[in-house]
Amino acid sequence: MREQPDxxxxxxxxxxxxxxxxxxxxxxxxxxxxAVFAEGERILRTGLSGGALYVIIEGEAVVRIDExxxxxxxxxxxxxxxxxxxxxxxNADVEAATLxxxxxxxxxxxxxxxxxxxxxxxxxxxSEARRLRVTTEWNR
Amino acid sequence: xxxxxxxPFPPGNYDVVVVGSGPGGLQTSHSLxxxxxRHAVISQDDAPGGMxxxxxxxxxxxxxxxxxxxxxxxxxxxxxxxxxxxxxxNGAGALVPEFMDRSFDVPSRAEMEACLVAxxxxxxxxxxxxxxxxxxxxxDDGFVLETSDGEYRCRFAVFAIGVxxxxxxxxxxxxxxxxxVDTRPPDAYxxxxxxxxxxxxxxxxxxxxxxPWARELVLVSPRPVQIGPLAHSPxxxxxxxxxxxxxxxxxxxxxxxxxxxxxxxxxGGLRVIAEGTTWPGRLEFDxxxxxxxxxxxxxxxxxxxxxxxxxxxxxxxxxSAFFESLSVPGIFFAGNAxxxxxxxxxxxxxxxxxxxxxxxxxxxxxxxxxxERLGIERHRPRLERDEVVPFLLRELSxxxxxxxxxxxxxxxxxxxxxxxxxxxxxxxxxxxxxGGEDAVGVTIEMDPRAVIYPAxxxxxRGRIEEYELPPHPVHAYNSAGYRQELDSRLKPFx
Numbered sequence: 001m002r003e004q005p006d007x008x009x010x011x012x013x014x015x016x017x018x019x020x021x022x023x024x025x026x027x028x029x030x031x032x033x034x035a036v037f038a039e040g041e042r043i044l045r046t047g048l049s050g051g052a053l054y055v056i057i058e059g060e061a062v063v064r065i066d067e068x069x070x071x072x073x074x075x076x077x078x079x080x081x082x083x084x085x086x087x088x089x090x091n092a093d094v095e096a097a098t099l100x101x102x103x104x105x106x107x108x109x110x111x112x113x114x115x116x117x118x119x120x121x122x123x124x125x126x127s128e129a130r131r132l133r134v135t136t137e138w139n140r
Numbered sequence: 141x142x143x144x145x146x147x148p149f150p151p152g153n154y155d156v157v158v159v160g161s162g163p164g165g166l167q168t169s170h171s172l173x174x175x176x177x178r179h180a181v182i183s184q185d186d187a188p189g190g191m192x193x194x195x196x197x198x199x200x201x202x203x204x205x206x207x208x209x210x211x212x213x214x215x216x217x218x219x220x221x222x223x224x225x226x227x228x229x230n231g232a233g234a235l236v237p238e239f240m241d242r243s244f245d246v247p248s249r250a251e252m253e254a255c256l257v258a259x260x261x262x263x264x265x266x267x268x269x270x271x272x273x274x275x276x277x278x279x280d281d282g283f284v285l286e287t288s289d290g291e292y293r294c295r296f297a298v299f300a301i302g303v304x305x306x307x308x309x310x311x312x313x314x315x316x317x318x319x320x321v322d323t324r325p326p327d328a329y330x331x332x333x334x335x336x337x338x339x340x341x342x343x344x345x346x347x348x349x350x351x352p353w354a355r356e357l358v359l360v361s362p363r364p365v366q367i368g369p370l371a372h373s374p375x376x377x378x379x380x381x382x383x384x385x386x387x388x389x390x391x392x393x394x395x396x397x398x399x400x401x402x403x404x405x406x407x408g409g410l411r412v413i414a415e416g417t418t419w420p421g422r423l424e425f426d427x428x429x430x431x432x433x434x435x436x437x438x439x440x441x442x443x444x445x446x447x448x449x450x451x452x453x454x455x456x457x458x459x460s461a462f463f464e465s466l467s468v469p470g471i472f473f474a475g476n477a478x479x480x481x482x483x484x485x486x487x488x489x490x491x492x493x494x495x496x497x498x499x500x501x502x503x504x505x506x507x508x509x510x511x512e513r514l515g516i517e518r519h520r521p522r523l524e525r526d527e528v529v530p531f532l533l534r535e536l537s538x539x540x541x542x543x544x545x546x547x548x549x550x551x552x553x554x555x556x557x558x559x560x561x562x563x564x565x566x567x568x569x570x571x572x573x574x575g576g577e578d579a580v581g582v583t584i585e586m587d588p589r590a591v592i593y594p595a596x597x598x599x600x601r602g603r604i605e606e607y608e609l610p611p612h613p614v615h616a617y618n619s620a621g622y623r624q625e626l627d628s629r630l631k632p633f634x
Binding site (some may be wrong): 006007009022023024026029030031033034035036037038041042045046047049050051052073089099101104106107108109 | 308363572
């Protein structure tokens with residue numbers, strides 16, 4: 001298996017971080033840990049507190065409610081933000097659909113992180129808006 | 141010399157082969173033996189000790205051992221006061237206080253090494269020394285480890301090979317710098333301007349060691365020093381003096397948050413060019429010596445080619461809750477590399493697996509898991525209903541596994557048709573995700589404000605309920621109030 005690329009370099013390929021300088025990416029890569037999950041391994045657990053925001057670097061994750069797969073996320077996408085921002089335990093399980101590599105931003109660090117990097121916050125808001133649009137279209 | 145010449149494990153077939161004779165390898169072998177698992181231990185060294193035969197450079201550990209404590213030495217409760225001894229399955233633990241001269245409440249490297257030699261002798265851990273692992277391949281349902289002595293076939297391989305290989309950050313000009321492992325005796329830095337790149341354990345260790353010698357000292361890395369978490373880290377015990385000098389305005393010592401742009405040669409010296417991360421702007425540091433304290437990685441040899449995937453910037457193998465490679469089943473890691481098992485990471489708190497106090501318990505859990513995979517049944521003592529609440533509160537008050545491996549290891553009691561059983565210490569992530577019979581798991585946790593509290597997870601009909609009990613100023617959870625609360629939480633389970 002090849003050696004893994006540097007985390008800052010991996011982040012530079014994701015649109016979420018497209019507005020950040022190399023120094024800013026280095027700072028993020030040093031501040032937060034990378035987490036790797038095996039296929040089928042749970043990342044967020046329904047009803048359990050203390051979660052984090054995860055940004056997918058490589059692989060896919062699937063959201064499950066009552067065992068049913070609802071949404072899949074891929075590289076550059078993120079999950080866990082709802083529980084963290086609302087300070088509530090997740091109402092769904094999220095598990096790795098493949099070998100999954102993420103950047104993990106612990107719950108308590110998310111707000112300061114977003115305020116420090118408003119460009120990332122804006123890109124996250126756009127993603128949230130797109131997710132909301134899809135949900136409203138489902139409900140029509 | 142007997143250790144070098146004895147050849148206890150000739151090449152051949154074994155259920156398990158353990159590679160390494162540092163604390164991780166010794167603990168794993170001892171725990172496997174106690175469970176009756178037939179295994180071999182091989183090591184390229186010629187005596188026990190692993191990394192403690194060389195490191196830390198400045199000869200003093202950062203984790204405490206209190207020779208005298210409120211509880212008797214050698215008891216299980218004493219382990220919480222002794223973060224450096226391996227844990228004996230038959231009373232052979234708590235060796236470090238025997239070897240400390242009490243100059244400090246943390247042992248020296250030499251004391252630690254002597255203790256590991258004594259542990260191997262007293263527990264009878266045998267090792268095929270001077271046997272270098274040179275390659276790995278799969279065969280049938282197991283692995284072949286190629287070594288300087290010949291081929292070892294096994295169903296499970298446990299690599300306790302440390303995290304001691306240089307890890308070099310991708311910095312242009314890094315070849316001009318020394319690495320931590322090449323650090324010379326401190327007088328070599330007398331009256332020098334020294335830049336240390338890195339502000340974690342090894343960076344602060346060097347900084348502290350060179351304070352009396354260097355003319356100017358700069359510690360630099362992108363990540364700011366985090367005072368809150370450090371207050372809960374053994375790092376602060378000895379290594380924070382450079383930081384204290386800097387924040388008090390001490391001239392000649394600087395701790396700077398900046399990403400290194402490059403290192404250049406300049407007029408017989410070196411120049412480090414850096415860009416601020418917590419402040420805008422560029423800084424240049426002229427130095428006689430630049431030392432990379434950017435960390436280490438596991439010397440995986442050919443295991444990446446075999447498919448072992450890694451984490452934390454390619455430093456350590458990515459592992460399951462039972463310390464098995466996420467990508468190559470059958471390959472396990474013990475010792476410092478067991479940090480590749482992330483656990484639940486509630487509130488972002490990870491396990492304490494990079495030091496002996498944490499990975500000694502990981503090795504026990506790993507040994508028991510391997511024993512079960514080999515068909516050796518686990519000892520699961522029966523508990524009466526009235527015993528469960530006091531038993532769990534006792535574990536929460538003084539169980540060293542849940543105190544040291546907070547939110548990572550849990551004490552578990554299960555309930556099935558044959559009654560209540562003590563399942564022992566299990567990874568919390570495994571408990572939360574495995575499903576199965578009704579059970580309760582308890583552990584100690586720390587919230588984002590670093591408040592320590594007991595946590596209880598009850599599994600009923602496949603669903604997990606989480607209860608956080610209130611903190612206590614002296615962590616005494618045996619009072620009537622806690623008994624009442626836990627009793628009410630467990631009523632449906634019991």
